[in-house]
Amino acid sequence: MPEGDTVFLAGRRLHDALAGQELTRGELRHPRLVQHDLAGRTVLEVVSVGKHLFTRFDDATSLHSHFRMDGSWHLYRPGRPWKGPDHQVRAILAVPERVAVGFRLHDLDLLPTEREDTWVGHLGPDLLGEGWGPDDAAEVERRLRADPARELGAALLDQRVACGVGNLYKAEICFLVGVSPWTPVRDLSDQQVHDVVAWAHKLLSRNAWRPEQSTTGDLGDGAQHWVFERGGRGCRRCRDVVQSAGQAETQHADRGSPEREDRIAYFCPTCQPGPHPPLPPRRRGRRPQQQSVPRARY
Structure with a gap:
């Protein structure tokens, strides 16, 4: 979507x-x-x-x-x-x-x-809404905390929490905040909840006026994202292997007909501590080749 x-x-x-x-x-x-x-x-x-x-x-x-x-x-x-x-x-x-x-x-x-x-009318604040301000951010934080047992990745995709985040930004926001997508919201600090909302607004806003979607600040081919669709490749920060696994999400909540469905979540086990599904056994030999880290433009 x-x-x-x-x-x-x-x-x-x-x-x-x-x-x-x-x-x-x-x-x-x-x-x-x-x-x-x-x-x-x-x-x-x-x-x-x-x-x-x-x-x-x-x-x-x-x-x-x-x-x-x-x-x-x-x-x-x-x-x-x-x-x-x-x-x-x-x-x-x-x-x-x-x-x-x-x-x-x-x-x-x-x-x-x-x-x-x-x-x-049932949706949360629009992350790209005209006049977005502190009150909107505070309302999204309140809606995130309303279900403390919910996994952060699932909450981010629920348009009743905030409008606009899809699977790409879900993966990238979790990486930038440094938490696993499977982390229950109750385990996040107040600062982390604040950062989740701030990154969501920042990333969507900075990509809103162009077709390219970069979360690293780099528009070069293959350099736009930290972990999204990079499963099996080396983490740009720590060289560990970026992993992917299905995560149950509430789908179509923005259209009034919730359905449960697995979506692929991408994450770095080292940079994003917290719960996650069992990982495949590590292969012996060299670690993945280090990727050049995009310059921090955001």
Whole structure:
């Protein structure tokens, strides 16, 4: 599932392309919405709330979309070929100079703007929300502590705690704070809880305006992340082997239908002390080759 900064950037690009303009084409191909034609409505704005997007129109309605695992919005110049098969298109919003095409948007709804809370009212503070401040951070800390027995990794992915963190940032935040993803929240110090929230906001904010997602401060190929998707490779800090294991998470909590599902968690056993699943036996021989440590730009 995309991280919150990916959805934020998609929303900003859609807003810049469509806001203030009347739709020359407004086709919805989702099975529940095929009877609606949005042509003639003016787009007021496109806003993101966590991993949700709302395209708001001048008739007080909003088009809600959620990417799930594989959805996306593409922008094209009129007449340019689309980079995706026609049968995956669920929405087409066109203005004179741009065409927005929504691919694989399994969650697509047209609703009164005043009822957007139906989809997002239960969520925690948006880490990329306008005006984020100390009160928002304190509320996320409170929600983290509300279930002391919960594993930190699971809590970070719960959008009811805070909006925006996905599996990538979960792994990187736990590494930067220096704790195992399986650490119960009750075992974290007040400073560690504070740091978890601070890193979550900092990392998403610094990646929100670009497609590349770097948590190390380095945009070089293969140098963007500390542990995410680096299982079996040497830790950038200590040379121990980065491990990966499944961690049970509450999925889809931001869409109102929680499901239990294992997600891969990445961690360094040396840099991130705390509970974790049994690790495979270490191989004899050389330790993994030391990787160059990215410069600390964050």
